[in-house]
Amino acid sequence: MNSETESLKEEVLRCTKCELAKTRNHVIFGEGNLNGGIFIIGEAPGRDEDLQGRPFVGLSGQLLDKILAACGFTRSEHVFISNIVKCRPPGNRVPTPHEAAVCMPWLLKQIELINPKILILLGATALKYMAGPEYRITRERGNWLNLNSRLAMPVYHPAALLRDPSLKRDTWEDFKKIVYKYRELVNPNHYSAHV
Ligand code: URA
Ligand code: SF4
Ligand code: URA
Numbered sequence: 001m002n003s004e005t006e007s008l009k010e011e012v013l014r015c016t017k018c019e020l021a022k023t024r025n026h027v028i029f030g031e032g033n034l035n036g037g038i039f040i041i042g043e044a045p046g047r048d049e050d051l052q053g054r055p056f057v058g059l060s061g062q063l064l065d066k067i068l069a070a071c072g073f074t075r076s077e078h079v080f081i082s083n084i085v086k087c088r089p090p091g092n093r094v095p096t097p098h099e100a101a102v103c104m105p106w107l108l109k110q111i112e113l114i115n116p117k118i119l120i121l122l123g124a125t126a127l128k129y130m131a132g133p134e135y136r137i138t139r140e141r142g143n144w145l146n147l148n149s150r151l152a153m154p155v156y157h158p159a160a161l162l163r164d165p166s167l168k169r170d171t172w173e174d175f176k177k178i179v180y181k182y183r184e185l186v187n188p189n190h191y192s193a194h195v
Pocket of ligand 1: 046
């Protein structure tokens with residue numbers, strides 16, 4: 001990480017701005033390549049993430065990594081992954097609007113420093129807080145959004161795919177659009193065995 005991101009990380013790891021600080025084991029800053037061109041935004045750390053201090057390491061994370069691999073993307077080279085809130089909500093409940101609002105400045109600062117070409121919004125919560133409360137994942141997924149001049153693709157959350165595997169078909173179409181855009185904006189020679 002560069003020094004600006006390192007100092008932001010140090011600050012976020014000490015954060016106690018909301019009540020989730022009281023029950024967390026780890027603050028999950030996020031991980032991946034700062035220069036990969038893609039920033040993936042999830043909802044909140046779950047149990048596995050809270051124990052390990054890393055984003056998307058449970059079942060949802062394993063599915064996310066499989067989808068990324070099918071696109072030819074890895075955490076180490078192409079994407080940075082973080083969440084709307086950086087601490088686990090007890091029992092994996094959805095973060096409250098207050099928690100999301102208090103935590104959002106950290107995410108916005110990360111996006112500003114990393115300056116990705118493409119945002120991927122994983123699921124209803126990421127879409128709601130990045131685009132607005134009126135946005136619905138079932139309606140918006142697969143359509144590029146323009147968020148402050150940055151392209152954002154809303155897709156179903158991997159947890160939704162685990163609950164309803166029939167959503168995987170649409171999700172693969174959405175990720176193909178992301179690979180095409182990545183070739184257009186970041187690397188025309190990006191290799192993916194499947195796209
Ligand atoms: N679900 C999320 O939204 N984020 C994680 O980091 C893990 C599971
Ligand atoms: Fe701070 Fe965000 Fe954790 Fe709340 S969830 S304590 S705002 S880092
Ligand atoms: N419901 C959710 O909460 N997220 C999705 O991605 C799809 C349905």
